Amino acid sequence: MSSTFRAAAPFLATALLLTPVVGHAADAGRxxxxxxxxxxxxxxxxxxxxxxxxxxxxxxxxxxxxxxxxxxxxxxxxxxxxxxxxxxxxxxxxxxxxxxxxxxx
Structure with a gap:
């Protein structure tokens, strides 16, 4: 595994986890x-x-x-x-x- 991928992996995982929350937040007022x-x-x-x-x-x-x-x-x-x-x-x-x-x- 390259050092660039290892460094970026935590950020990518966080982005994937937060994606459904962001989508839900847009519809929260409806x-x-x-x-x-x-x-x-x-x-x-x-x-x-x-x-x-x-x-x-x-x-x-x-x-x-x-x-x-x-x-x-x-x-x-x-x-x-x-x-x-x-x-x-x-x-x-x-x-x-x-x-x-x-x-x-």
């Missing part, structure tokens, strides 16, 4: 996706410590400690009724979305 029925007045909302940021056509947020239905209820209290909501890639069905929207102001 665990929840809440699409308001009407255009929002604000570009950022905070619900019980969870930061929701407006991206394109929806509010997105990182995974929070509350159950998915509670997260939906909290965002509708600030953003108003939603036309869609998903958590971890799972889209709320019509019944779940209707129940969530019942908590809107």
């Amino acid at each position: 665990y929840y996706v809440a699409t308001p029925a009407a255009a929002p007045a604000q570009q950022m909302l905070i619900t019980s410590g969870t930061v929701w940021k407006w991206r394109d056509t929806a509010f997105t947020a990182s995974k929070g400690p509350q159950r998915e239905n509670i997260m939906c209820e909290m965002i509708v209290q600030h953003a108003g009724k939603l036309s869609a909501f998903s958590a971890g890639g799972k889209v709320f069905d019509d019944a779940a979305l209707t129940k969530c929207n019942a908590h809107a102001k």
Whole structure:
């Protein structure tokens, strides 16, 4: 084994180990996706410590400690009724979305 390879091996191993973490970090803020029925007045909302940021056509947020239905209820209290909501890639069905929207102001 060449001395150059031996010197570079720890750095290459570290880079390979960190690659999945970097990829995950890019999607970390999109665990929840809440699409308001009407255009929002604000570009950022905070619900019980969870930061929701407006991206394109929806509010997105990182995974929070509350159950998915509670997260939906909290965002509708600030953003108003939603036309869609998903958590971890799972889209709320019509019944779940209707129940969530019942908590809107």
